[in-house]
Amino acid sequence: MIIAVDAAGGDHYPKNPVLGALAAIKEFERLTILLVGPKKLVQNELSKYSFDQDRIQVVDSPEIVEMTDSASAALKQKPNSSIAKGISMHKQGQCHGFVSAGNTGALLAASMFILGKLEGISRPTIATYYPSLEGFRLIIDAGANLEIKPDMALQFALMGQVYAKEIMGIEQPRVGLLNVGEEEGKGTELLKEIYGALKQIPSFIGNVEGRDILIPKADIFITDGYIGNVVLKLGESLPGILKTLVGQRLQQSKGTPEMMSFVQQILTESLAPFDYERVGGLPFLGVNGTSVVGHGGSSPTAIKNMIKVAMDCVEHSINDKIIASIN
């Protein structure tokens, strides 16, 4: 298995992609990594560590896509970026997948234009993991499609079910439509039409509400990318906010140092379900390839886990199963 990793993407390149790649070849057998980025920069970082030289190769891509670049500008004006190079190599069969903590919009655009869509798919989607009392669940769409239509929503749900079953090990993934009330007939005309389309899915459980996400009442929450994105970022901000709130209370409390450190330990452990690092990222669903995107702030562990996600998608032939499910 050969996975290409964006060594010029995210907030902490080349260090974190390099460390993530090194961790991955240590943990996963039969894996070779292509580190795609400005050659000298990447080699300089790599030279700090000792590793099996046969299993990591550096591929030069001199141009850098900034996190603030617009997707279309990044593609047109920087044809020699790590994203363009990595996705092109994937298209040409030189690697099984590409992993990036870089500019999500640019990666999605490159994936759609260079790799293309899977047969029968109207719009690829970004799904996101969301924490719950029973582990991560999926929210789809998380920002790729700010407006959705009934046929798109149906495909998102079907693709999400393949992913949840194959990669997350959820046997019969329940699909719920995020809405403002539980009863059928709630919401806008569009939401009612989407409800009608989702009814084709045997494990569609109907409308679900914001309070049902963390329980979780469904395994896949279908919504538009505007809501998905707001809810995703709200969730990402939670652990930090809670640690601040608890820290403030502790300062005012009369606990002993031992008790205070016990509180912080329990809190950190309790918030583990909110730790996105454990999964790192998800592939774009509906793209004709394996293109995994993660958070800009991804740690080495997060990047290692994104590489694992890419490997899992390839090993489980996710795209073949999506095509079979849709058509």
Add this chain to the structure above:
Amino acid sequence: MIIAVDAAGGDHYPKNPVLGALAAIKEFERLTILLVGPKKLVQNELSKYSFDQDRIQVVDSPEIVEMTDSASAALKQKPNSSIAKGISMHKQGQCHGFVSAGNTGALLAASMFILGKLEGISRPTIATYYPSLEGFRLIIDAGANLEIKPDMALQFALMGQVYAKEIMGIEQPRVGLLNVGEEEGKGTELLKEIYGALKQIPSFIGNVEGRDILIPKADIFITDGYIGNVVLKLGESLPGILKTLVGQRLQQSKGTPEMMSFVQQILTESLAPFDYERVGGLPFLGVNGTSVVGHGGSSPTAIKNMIKVAMDCVEHSINDKIIASIN
């Protein structure tokens, strides 16, 4: 000051509205309460307590609006409900405001049809308090308008500013547009148009994201009622979810009983900013009257605080100030 209270609304009537009313007359001077509900039911509950009989009157309304009734059906089929009766009395000047923990849709419909809109307002809105590191802030709309337009969004922001300044004591309330990215030009065409409309407001700070809510980066977060409702209910579910997560960790820990109770005390105190009971509810903004709606599960304290909100709105002439701000 005379405030009418829905004694047949919410999940725990008549008990909680009655207890909330009793707490209110104890705490607030020069306040008379009209308890609106099935007379015998309410009187029976009231008879359990001793109180100043001059300050609480029971107004009979035999019909009950269920929480699951549709708004229009509730209005048409149950003309003698507590909601219809209370709002009608307010329209006729028999009380200064109406407070209910009952069916939000029915209360909004009754408020719009019986009280009407304020001069110049295109659509009344439901705002919601949202917790943050600096106390509650506002999200508008929270479910009354699932689709919004630029002129509506501008009015929501202006009404929110009046409320935040007068009732919440925020001197220069910052307005932010919830979007999928910070830069101007992000989001759908509609979001770009709303951005353009909000630019008229001097303290508009531009686009904000889901991660900015709890900080809080703005004092008033403008969004559509679909997102506002999902985010509102997600936030309401959080304290319970966190207590469960921490409880599970504690059971597996080796802390002493003293340490474990210290954790729970700190957690409860830390989650105080998430406690909606402290405000109880908000008035519909843009309605020609004072109609305060709260959570179905409102406690007596929450209902007492809703009564306080209604009193504050009247005392601060919120509606006059909204009209001056809009026109």
